[in-house]
Amino acid sequence: MNTTNSSSTEITSRHLLINRNFALLWSGQAISTLGDFVFNTTLVVWIAIVLARGYAWTPIAVSGIFLAATFPTVLIGPLAGVFVDRWQKRRTMLVINVLQACFIAFLLLQVSITGIIHLSLLWQLSMIYLVVFLLNTCQQFFGPSTLALINSIVEKKDQPRAIGLGQLSSSIATLVGPVLAPPLLLAFGVQWALLFNMLSFVVSFSMLLLVHSSEQDKQQTNAESTHFFTEFRVGLVYLLTSQMLRTLLAVSFIAMLGGGILFALDIFFVTQNLHTPPSLYGVLDMAVGAGAILGAILASIYAQRLGLTRTLWMSVMALGVGILIYARLSSFLPAIGVLFLTGIPFAALDVASGPLLLRATPEHLIGRITALFNPIVTVATLVSSASAGYLDSVLLQHFHVVVLSISFGPVDTIFTVAGLLLLISGIYAMVNLRGNSSMKQVLEAQEDMQYEKQEV
Structure with a gap:
């Protein structure tokens, strides 16, 4: 009887988290992601209200965190993919976890000795x-x-489903981490957040040790015998010549343009258009996060049945419609509902795009293709944030028109343009990916694989 119950529990566990290896990987990453969000929020609050409190340059000091986090993505990210494709993936992740834990331990040591040895604020x-x-x-x-x-x-x-579960854990961490970090920092000090993040890397390392992958035993014979920039060029050429990857890149770029605009101007939309105090701004972020949790669950269940390409373009178009509706709102409570619903396709977009990228990319190019995607998307966010701020504060500062009895101001006009861009990109994806089946992607990938070998 006990044996039967044990087997039933194991089968259920495997069904929920796919298989043993993914369950281990997901568990470690879920804890590590939560540690990252707690750590990042703690650093912002620590600098703002403890280290640099009362200085005129405090906002610049806080901005330094975001710059330090962004530079590696733009400068190192595109090149990292070549090494990822050369190296064994699990071993790379294990080494990275050790390095990350050591870096946090260094910062924890500095905090611990600050009370004993005087360290300047600049240091x-x-x-x-x-x-x-x-x-x-x-x-x-x-x-x-x-x-x-x-x-x-x-x-x-x-x-x-695997990508959906990852999106689910990330969305939960997005909600929980920023809420827990400030009160715990003020109650117990910064050391607890550093220690928690360091231990999260240790947990991730431990889980990865138990993962078994056939990839471990593959020999990287070709890659290590060629020049670095030759391998980089092969990945870039493949990205630009693959219809699926070009479409995914365009959709992701435009989606993050919209995301950057919302990130930069939403606080002004809340206070000016929704007539809401800034103290309630975080509630809207929580609404998006809650919607993303539901979206990750739904997409992980239904994306495969609906079709990944259909899920992709429908999600982008739904995002565009959500932003267009949000831009016309003038009160707080409806905004909560609209942003909650907008979070659903936001998560579904990620759930669909990840598997589509994997299916359209030969296994030995996954590192390079992924590493090229991330910086481009990051640049889109930075450009749109800066452009939106400039448009709102300079070009459209006194903008106000009425069209068909509908009033348009600076921020809601910019949001409307962002929503229209998302709608257009959704239509582009729908047309461009029509009839693009998974088997066709595999065959194209195999042909390009042969092309790469000839090039090398």
Whole structure:
């Protein structure tokens, strides 16, 4: 009887988390992601209200964290993919986890000795920025390796669910981490957040040790015998010549343009258009996060049945419609509902695009393709954030028109343009990916694989 119950529990566990290897990988990454969000929020609050409190340059000091996190993505990210494709993925991730834990331990040591040895504020801030830079440099190798490892340990039919579960854990961490970090920082000090993040990397390392992948035994014979920039060029050429990947890149780029606009101007939309105090701004973020949790669950269940390409373009179009509706709102409560619903296709877009990328990319190019995607998407966010701020504060500062009895101001006009761009990109994806079946993608990938071997 006990044996039967044990077997039933094991089967259920495997069904929920796909298989043993993915369950281990997902568990470690879920804890590590939560640690990252707690850590990032803690650093912002620590610098803003403890280290640099009362200084006129405090906002610049806080911005330094985001710059230190962004530079590795733009400068190192595109090049990291070549090494990811050369190296064994699981081993790379294990080494990265050790390095990340060591970097956090260094920062924890500095915090611990600050009360004993006087360290200047400039030194403390510099070390924080350095650690953030190093952690995000590691992430440029860890992220593509994770996606490649998922491709190795999860069957094609289960990959949407695998990506959905990852999106689910990330969405939960997005909600929980920023809420827990400030009160715990003020109650117990910064050391607890550093220790928690360091231990999260230890947990991730431990889980990865138990993962078994056939990828471990593959020999990278070709890659190590060719020049670095030759391998980089092969990945770039493949990205630009694959219809699926070009479409995914265009959709992701435009989606992040919209995301950057919302990130930069939403606080002004809340106070000016929704007539809501800034203290309630975080509630809207929580609404998006809650919607993303539901979207990740639904997409992981239904994306494969609906079709990944259909899920992709429908999600983008739904995002566009959501932003267009949001731009016309003038009160707070409806905005909560609209942003909650908008979070659903936001998560579904990620759930669909990950498996589509894996299916359209030969296994030995996954690292390079993924590493090229991330910087381009990051640049889209930076450009749109800066452009939106400039448009709102300079070009459209006194903009106000009425069209068909509908009033348009600076921020809602910019949001409307973002929504229309998303709608157009959804239509583009729908037309461009029509009839693009999974088998066709596999055949194209195999042909390009032969092309790469000839080129090398």
